[in-house]
Amino acid sequence: MPFRAPLDDYRLILNDVVDFAQVTATDRFAEATPDMVDAILGEAGKMCEEVLAPLQRNGDTDPARLENGVVRTSRGFAEGYRAIAEGGWVAIAADPEHGGMGLPMAVTTCVNDMMSAACLALQLNPLMTQGQIEALEHHASDELKAIYLPKLVSGEWCGTMNLTEPQAGSDVGALTSKAEPNGDGTYAITGQKIYISWGDNDFSGNVCHLVLARLPGAAPGTKGISLFLVPKFIPDAQGNPGVANSLKVVSLEHKMGLHGSATCVMAYEGATGWLVGEQHDGMRAMFTMMNNARLGVGVQGIGVAEGAYQHALAYAQDRKQGRSPEGTIIGHADVRRMLATMKAETFAARAIALSLAVSIDMGNATDDPEWKARAALLTPIAKAFGTDTGIDVASLGVQVHGGMGYVEETGAAQYLRDVRVTAIYEGTNGIQAMDLVGRKLMDGGEAAFRLLDEIESFAETARATHPALAEPVWQAAETLRETVEALVASDMADRFAVAVPFLRGFARVLGAHFHLRAAVARPDSAASRLAAFYITRLLPEHVGLLAHARAGSDGLMEITPDDLAA
Amino acid sequence: MPFRAPLDDYRLILNDVVDFAQVTATDRFAEATPDMVDAILGEAGKMCEEVLAPLQRNGDTDPARLENGVVRTSRGFAEGYRAIAEGGWVAIAADPEHGGMGLPMAVTTCVNDMMSAACLALQLNPLMTQGQIEALEHHASDELKAIYLPKLVSGEWCGTMNLTEPQAGSDVGALTSKAEPNGDGTYAITGQKIYISWGDNDFSGNVCHLVLARLPGAAPGTKGISLFLVPKFIPDAQGNPGVANSLKVVSLEHKMGLHGSATCVMAYEGATGWLVGEQHDGMRAMFTMMNNARLGVGVQGIGVAEGAYQHALAYAQDRKQGRSPEGTIIGHADVRRMLATMKAETFAARAIALSLAVSIDMGNATDDPEWKARAALLTPIAKAFGTDTGIDVASLGVQVHGGMGYVEETGAAQYLRDVRVTAIYEGTNGIQAMDLVGRKLMDGGEAAFRLLDEIESFAETARATHPALAEPVWQAAETLRETVEALVASDMADRFAVAVPFLRGFARVLGAHFHLRAAVARPDSAASRLAAFYITRLLPEHVGLLAHARAGSDGLMEITPDDLAA
Structure with a gap:
């Protein structure tokens, strides 16, 4: 079951869903033409497929260990790291002045995604370096930059x-x-x-x-x-x-x-x-680094979702059982439902992450405060929803395998064990949600409303061709708008009490919007059938989540520690 | 953080939520008086707290291994097993003719629950024996019974x-x-x-x-x-x-x-x-055994949820961080939300399981086909929702611990790793859901509608005292009724496609009903505050689930294997 870099998905999302063309239309990123991006992703994909994916199991079966104060890494990781460094994949977004390629964050995001899918444990290494490079670029003295940046960017x-x-x-x-x-x-x-x-x-x-x-x-x-x-x-x-x-x-x-x-x-x-x-002033420097690291960790979740999905799909296509027309378990409706859920959720999380990456790129290229506010708004959503999706999809991957999923040899369980930490590190997902309802709504909801305007406006246009999909997306956006209004009008205690369901409800609506864009761009395609699945079956989850999000803190803190211990 | 058997919760549910009194009112179970049940649960609880809970980590750190063809068990498991056997806890429901106590399944369920909470890996052993005893009681020859049953019941x-x-x-x-x-x-x-x-x-x-x-x-x-x-x-x-x-x-x-x-x-x-x-005719014998084993496995999930909850609560009460009035993380709204969710979900799953146990007992005591149909209906729900709750609650337990949750030494991760299999074995949760929408609706929905009548009738009465809680429960039951009607009118392909969300939506409504019963029985208590939390914040999930459940198979099987591989 060899890993295959999902290049078509990146192409679909970049071209038809998150309007990456506007990034390459800027002076700063004019060199990132579609052909160049395609070539870069193709090269990165090859490295992920051929070099990194074969190392995935080694991280689990031959863990890193401490010997005489020095960390000894898993079998093959040194060679894998060398391929990342020599390919120039550590930091393709870094400033060309220090050896980087100055590419858009959207391209980095795709590369990080597929490296995470192929071998999460090793990919975490360059992800950490990326954050450090960014912090040094923005905050270090020229002397430090000159010494450290070229060696960090090269991966030395x-x-x-x-x-x-x-x-x-x-x-x-x-x-x-x-x-x-x-x-x-x-x-x-x-x-x-x-x-x-x-x-x-x-x-x-x-x-x-x-x-x-x-x-x-x-x-x-x-x-x-x-x-x-x-x-x-x-x-x-x-x-x-x-x-x-x-x-x-x-x-x-x-x-x-x-x-x-x-x-x-x-x-x-x-x-x-x-x-x-x-x-x-260390916190300011850390925040520079943490914002992009949060996108990076969200993308780790998405990458693992991709890896776990491909792994489960291969198993389902191969596992003979029952009397379906296909002869394998992929013929069973519930297996089909699980696989479609995995693919549709991965698409939604990936589109959110790439939409954030485009916003970061546009903010960097134009200095437009609206783009910066959009990026700030999407950051906690991309982190929390990306990592929650990684966990949910990996758990579905175990389930598709049945008993084999619980046996470590298949590797299905490793995806779940590996990805579980992503909801915790780089700010727990609860912290992300508090950031969303706190800091990111301090503008009175302006950035959120602007995004909702876009979602509703797109749905209104799509009604002409895709009424059955456009209408529920519009309705959901309207419910989200009412929820944002309610939160903006309430105090922090009320907001923090419902931050997590609010974030997930927000992500549900965003995911539906991006699926709708894919369906409109590619009618009668696999993408449009997946969009119909998501909008009909997964989007309705927002109703319960946003009802919870409007409940404020009433009745929550009244459940006392004594009640909890009763 | 010593484990404490949740005896008050059993008392609350048995006495005030699932009407266990009707079981002890039968001739068959007349001996199981409230005092006797209390004494039995107290004794079992003591054994779980003092003997089994200290073994929980050993199963993980000192795993079972195969040596020269013989299984060597974890440190202390032999002594733990001896305590279970000598206490008579292997099979308290078994026929007294062969050394059992002939106690109701509801009592067995509580004992299995707390044994699972204390040490799941060891508890699985007597659970397997319980199933075997039941199969032999119903299907074996008298000669086999005489040889095997006394030794199985005694735990020898x-x-x-x-x-x-x-x-x-x-x-x-x-x-x-x-x-x-x-x-x-x-x-x-x-x-x-x-x-x-x-x-x-x-x-x-x-x-x-x-x-x-x-x-x-x-x-x-x-x-x-x-x-x-x-x-x-x-x-x-x-x-x-x-x-x-x-x-x-x-x-x-x-x-x-x-x-x-x-x-x-x-x-x-x-x-x-x-x-x-x-x-x-082996399948018939297996089904006898599997039905109760399915309740048993559902209860394993509930037990682990209890263990993981107590573990996380203790951590939250102890972990100093931030500036909340409590000085510990339990003062944070999101931590409170997670803990309340864990407790409310565990209550819901436990009430469903004990309601099923009461139905089994009533079926056995009265031979009334309505009780048997109720038990058949609830079996897949108790199994799937109990184990899904075990997984969700254990995952929340990891999250409450933050970084410490991902480090094995705390034991939080073990609950999650241990319980994951319960959604797979004894019939995957997908199989349970197919059983619910297939075999268990073959009566045209009669058993389901009878249960919904009870739920709505209780909510109607409760409106007088608890309008804010009773109304949403009534509405949710009505939505579930419409969904059952839609499923009954549709073919198996449509039902199987939505079986899993239907089962979960059904469980959500049942959980709300049992919470409402607790709130009515114990006004102004921890239980009533927890009920309000569940009904306001978790019950609304049923809207999305049941919308999915009414979507049939349209658009699902149209997502072809090629689409999935695209």
Whole structure:
């Protein structure tokens, strides 16, 4: 069951659903012609199919381990990483000044998607580096940029993000790691960080850690946090890895999945670090990096959904049982329903992610605040819905396999175990939903209403040719509009209580809109039949979700801790 | 975070929600007075808390393994099993004639529930034996009964079920294992069986396998299947384990979870077996056993939901983070929402399961076909919704833990990995849904409509005191009634296409009915606040599910295998 890069799906969504043409119509991305994008995705797809996909099981059966303080990676991961780096796939969106290709985020998103589908554990490594590159591009001094960026972009060095501490998870402001000035412009970083993905490896020349810590006298909370670049090996005068820094991997976590990615407990013991951005302004730099990382993690979920889907489809086409015309279980209506659900949900999540990527590209190319607001609005939705879809689709993949799905040898269960963390890291999906109803509605709902105007306007036009699909999409958008109005008029306590069902209801409506666009663009096609399936059978879920979202906090906090323990 | 048996919940549901009093009002179960039931559940709870719960992690960290053809069980499991057997907990519903207590299925259900919550992997062992006892009670010869039943009921011997073969999973009729008459009344059984839960152990005196096989000249399909009892050791003249039979454990499956339960590939090589029931009538005997096993597996899901909930609640009450009044994450609205969802869903699934148990008891006590039809209707719902709830609640438990949920040491992930199989074994949840819309609506919906009459009638009465809760329950029941009417009027192809959303929508409405009953019985209580939460926030999901359920097969099978592979 070899993995096949879903190039046709990217083409369909980019060309007919999220209007990628407007990105290439800008000066900044004029070089990203359709032919060039096609060629790039084709090349990336080849690498994913031939090099990465065969490594997927190794991450699980031959996990990363800690030996004498050094992380030893899974069999074949070093070669896989080399293929990513040599192909230039670590950071194709990076600034050409430092060796990047300056390509749109939409193209990066497709490449990250297929790398995640092929081998999530290994793909997490360049995803971390991408975030670091972006943070350095925006906030580092020219001197740091000159030393680090070319090596990160080429993949010679890897990057990590160090936020979490044992007592400071979702509440980043509670962190206590310290940074003391050394008097020479560098800082001595001391503290323990946990959950550091790819905190070490045995295939890159250096591992560069971005570490949040507090300077002496810093304010409590998030306002007293600064960001430091702390390399494993301190670059020498020529910029080559020099003496070892005072940091170490203390242990690896024993996780439910993603065993190919070493999740490290890191100890910094007066390690030498360089300030990135201004003092006490570390959160702003982290947010630059986190926004795109949130898209990146959402896309991990979508990639795993793709991998799990292809895996289950191959099984269903091959598994002989029962007396259907096909002779295999794909002839059973319930198996067909599961597979169609998997494909339709993956399409919806992918279209949302690529729509976000286009918004980021348009914001970068035009500096238009409306595009930036659109990107900000879509970020938590793409992250949470992408990862929830990854989990739901992988679980359906297990179910399609029946008993074989619970047996590890088939690999179906690995998708589910691997992807489960994506709903937790990079801000739990609950945090994403709170971001959506809090920060992202602080404009009084303006960005949301603008998006709803587009959805309704498209549905109104589509009524002429696709009345049975356009009408429910229009109605759903109207229900979502009323819900946004209700949330905007309510206080934060009410909004936070219903943030998660609201986000999912929003994603349902968005997914329906993008399916409708596909159906209109390609009548009488597989895409239009899938759109009809989604709009008829999955879209109605929004009714319950948005009813929940309008319930506010009434009756929720009245369920006391004592009630819960009763 | 020690496990606490949820005795108050059992009391609430038995007394105020599913009218267990009508069971004890029958002659057959007159001895099961409220005091006696309370005492029994208290004793079982003590054993679960003190003996079984401490073994839960051992099943995962010290899995069952195959050594020289013999299964070695997890550390402490032998002692745990002894406590179950010596306490008389293997089969409290079994006929007193063979050493059972003849207690109602409702009491068994509570005991199975808390054993599953405490240690699912070990509980699966007596659950298999319970099914075997029931099959033998109904179908075995008096001679077989006399030899086997006392030892199975006492727990001295264990029982297993052998249905699946590599080419015959959900399609049991495709099995090819053979049974040849030996001429002395016994049969020589030959074939390979897979997915045999607890196919062997190192703590019981014998392992008795119920094996489906074909006699010479048997018809193809399910009509040519017979059932045989095939013990690991052939009982000698005194009924003690004698010579080893010609069967062996070939290998154990490497599964996603439930590592404490050995899932065996079994080879029968002319093994001596005894016919149970009539020739070629094995499926009928299997169905006797499977119906109650389906309730048993549904209850496994509910038990795990309970375990995962208590585990997550303890974490949330302890985890300091943020600035809520409580100082811990339980003060966050989204954490409160997750915990309330977990508790409300567990209540709904448990009430459905206990309502089914009461129906089984009433059917057994009165032989009333209406009670039997009610039990038949509720069986697939209890199995599928109970296990789906186990999975959903365990996944929420991981989410409440944040990053710690993905780290195996906390045990949150184990609940999710362990419970995932319950949606697959004992008939996948898709098969359950097909049973519901097929066989269980063959009465033209009569049993379903009778249940809906009760639900609406209760809601009508409750309107006087609880209008805000009673009205949505009545409306939801009406929508469900319309959906049942639509299904009854449609053909099987249409029904099978929507079976899964229909089952879940049905369960949603049932859950709301039972919550309403609790709210009416206990005004201004934790239960009534939880009911309001469920009815306001979770019940609305039925709208989307039942809309899907009314969509028939239109547009589903038109999504061709080629479309899916596009």
